[in-house]
Amino acid sequence: MIPEPYSSIINAIIYLLLAPVVGGLIAGIDRKVTARMQGRVGPPLLQPFYDVGKFFEKENLVVTTTQNFYALSYLVFMAVAGALFFSGGDMLLVIFAFTLSHIFLVLGAYASFSPYSHVGAERELIQIIAYEPMIIITAVGMYMVTRTFYVGSIVQSTTPVILYLPGVFIGYLIVLTIKLRKSPFDLSTSHHAHQEIVKGVTTDFAGPNLGRIEIAHWYEYVFLLGVVYLFFAWNPLIAVAAIIIAYFLEILIDNTTSRAKWQLTLKSAWLVAGTLGVINLGVLYYLRMVVP
Amino acid sequence: MQIVQLLLFLILFPLIAAIFLLFARKTFESGWIVKIASLGIGVVSLYLLAAGFDKGGISYAVSGWAIDLVMIIIELVIAVYLLYLGIRHRKYSAVILVLVQAALILWFEATYGHKIELSYNLFFDQLSIIMALIIGIIGSLICVYSLGYMETYHQRHPEIVDRRRMFFFMLFVFLSAMFGLVFSNNLVWILFFWEITTFCSFVLIGYSQTEEATSNAFLALSMNLLGGVAFAAALIYIATMDPSGRLLELNTLIYSGYVFAIIPAVLICFAGLTKAAQLPFSSWLTGAMVAPTPVSALLHSSTMVKAGVYIILRFAPVLMGTSEGLMIALVGGITFLLTSFMAISQSNAKRVLAYSTIGNLGLIVACAGVGTYNLMWVAILLMIFHAVAKSLLFLCVGTVENRIGSRDIEDMGGLIERMPKLAVMMFIGMAGMFLAPFGMIISKWAAIEAFTTAPFGLVFIVILAFGGSASLFFWCKWMGKILSVMRHQENVETGIRPEKWVVLYILTGLVVMVALIFPLISSTLIEPFVMQVYGETTRLAQANITIMLLMLGLLIIMPFSMLFSRKAPRIAPPYMGGMSTEGGMKYTGSMGISHDLVLSNYYLKNYFGEERLSMAGTLVCWGLILIAFIMIAGVIL
């Protein structure tokens, strides 16, 4: 095998190059399946790529030029965080790097001083603080089972992580709905036609900036589903199946629920983290203390 | 120059400068004295670093019964003065506490004072260097900043009596006392310097002599005195245990083992909790925000309150693995959680900073209370990062307040246009508080990883997960507020004195530099210290350090991307449903009346409101403290 750290760097580069492609395909499958659920034909599979191609053909319309900086930073740090994950880095550092990139999106929305962007930014922040405890608990849970924070080691572990972390897994799926911006938790912005505050966070981004944000979302999809993989890493086939089932469930929930208010989002996410997540970890903790 | 001479210089030189300042006749004179004294203190602190970074754990004999006598006289004079003021303002709780403490100290001196002969009154190690740097560099920078600030302060508030000579006198006395506190090994001396800082805080909070300031000053006094009483009780207990006074030496006490040290440890850590304004004692710090901003920056965020956590850090080896330590750690943890929540609902900028300070101190207390070696490492890192970033934020808020006349976050909208340089500095300060790859998030990350191996660590991990998320919310919405571009705003950044700019630039640079060189700080100062105390040490993995430096580098070069855009962007107004935005953002209401657009942040007062949360926190933390006291009562019996 290729020795460290070269294999990490190669993994990171593969991620940086392939993740947009994979993420875009996932987005395309998403739209196709959604359309079929709604009794429509739906767009071609490669539609997300056409969308992003179109964005870059448009004029760079901004409220302030700092928006270019914020959108680019969102993309760059999202890619860096994902690359960190796929190169096997420390899971907590990955989480904080992701938080950094999301902050740039929020700041970009604030920068435009528009009522829709502002409300979108506030809601986006509430979403971030809603899911963050749960994903930190996920990382700590993985540590407790595999004794390491490093993704590289977790992925090679032969322990069936999911058997020890069922509560954490369910909790993660619930906050995955928030992170994927799927109904009922698509408060700050959502794909396609679900308007409430126009487009929320992305209201005042246009053209190339919108393209960058979309590509950043693709990088994020690959990472989020990668975390699902980690729960089943001991058996790659089951892991891929789990990813497919999980994402299908997300699409199903998206199409069958309506948007929740931020109060419900925050409360339910924190409740889930506090109960499912903490109790799962507590049980693990106790077992490890009692059973050596 | 010998280290002990440097230590004595740092303790005595600010005192001399203070006396000169008290008698300086013209503002011009006092300005120069402040600048030269600050320069001296800063330079000597750095020299101390250079001379002493590789020396650990040395005790120095500086003795003299004269010193003890002088201390007692000063303590009594202050006590009498406080009694007089307390009675005059009818603050009887303070009066009672002063009397109790004076009685305890007098009894101590009478019974044990003359029997005690301590050889090693001063102590020096890497933690002392770190504290000395914080006091010496940040403290002196703030003193220089105060020159410009107080000038504007009195222009804006002509109704407040100009007592600047006393103000600067107190600032330098405070610096002197802080140096004394961190260099002392003799617990009696530590208590003396501790009470001097309490007194300085009391005088400085009440500087404006308004009703509000006076009552807040007395609140601070009462709570700190409560800690002081516990401290004095600890001294009496130690002397009762060992009348030779050997255990009054801090390093001896710490290494004497659980049975001897736990009771004084809990009592002194209680004093530390009051000084660090942990729940249930947080109201004095939030109330102290009425003081002029340099006071808030110096005493109530970077230095005096750090003395509280410093002493708890010293006792961490004693608390490690004990239930009493766990109680203290939980007080810190719950404080962190609840103050992070409460800060969300505050729109007063200084109050947000106060709650954030209390919360971060709580995190340090939690690390120290659990006390394993890696948590100790984290706690010191937290202390350094917090001192630098928070003082910058306080000074920025002070400058902004002087310019725009308000300290409400809602009035700081569009600051990036009105005061661009300050807005960027505030951005860096806030980033230092919650964004990767800056310091505080590194510390929180290291804390989570360290708590995984500590007993009952899971509780603290959950606290960190929720509290950390909450803190993200209030920092980011404030950040967004100042970075929003509202157009047609005039730049009001002119007219700020150069001294203030120098200080602000240096502090901003420090925030970035500390984030860059923290591995060096860790290997030079923190790791040797932890090694010496625990026999093992920890550090961040080299790969992670590289990654963080990469991220920091990216973050620094990213803004330059704005210079390279292929096509010039078209500037357009924000989307307002198609409404025209010529002449600003306005809505047309009914009857054709035009309303300006006002965008305000979410404060979520129903969820994160102060009243309910502080009541809950007060109850829980008093409960924890009482449990700790009951436990040590059990040890006695």
Added chain:
Amino acid sequence: MTYLAKSPWIIHYDASSCNGCDIEVLAALTPVYDVERFGIVNTGNPKHADVFLVTGSVNEKNREILKNTYDLMPDPKVVVAIGICATSGGIFRECYNVMGGIDKVIPVDVFVPGCAARPEAIIDGVVKALGILEAKRQAMNDRPAAAAKPAGDSV
């Protein structure tokens, strides 16, 4: 073939229409006609849109809004006037407050007459507009990047 033609996002505005044409526009988005299979998405945000579908005869109150919405769309963009009211004012042409056709306010690329215009006609009009959109994009490519100068201050 540009990406614009494969992913035209529309924004739809009712400039004091009777809603007849609007219902037909929205009908085109339903599963019966399903224009999303052409990549068409109905976004309510002009900054994200390429094709501006306007119905209704413009009046004094909404001409400003029509103009602003049009200005907020990034180039290249096309406007499709749907229904006879948008084309020329329709049966309200003589009214005192009606401008009489949206081309009095913004440049129009395709007119789709009818009262109400049928979904098939609307889709046909949009397809024509896509051709014009492509041509505009090609023209933008041929002209160098100084297509639009920044107006106002920039931060």
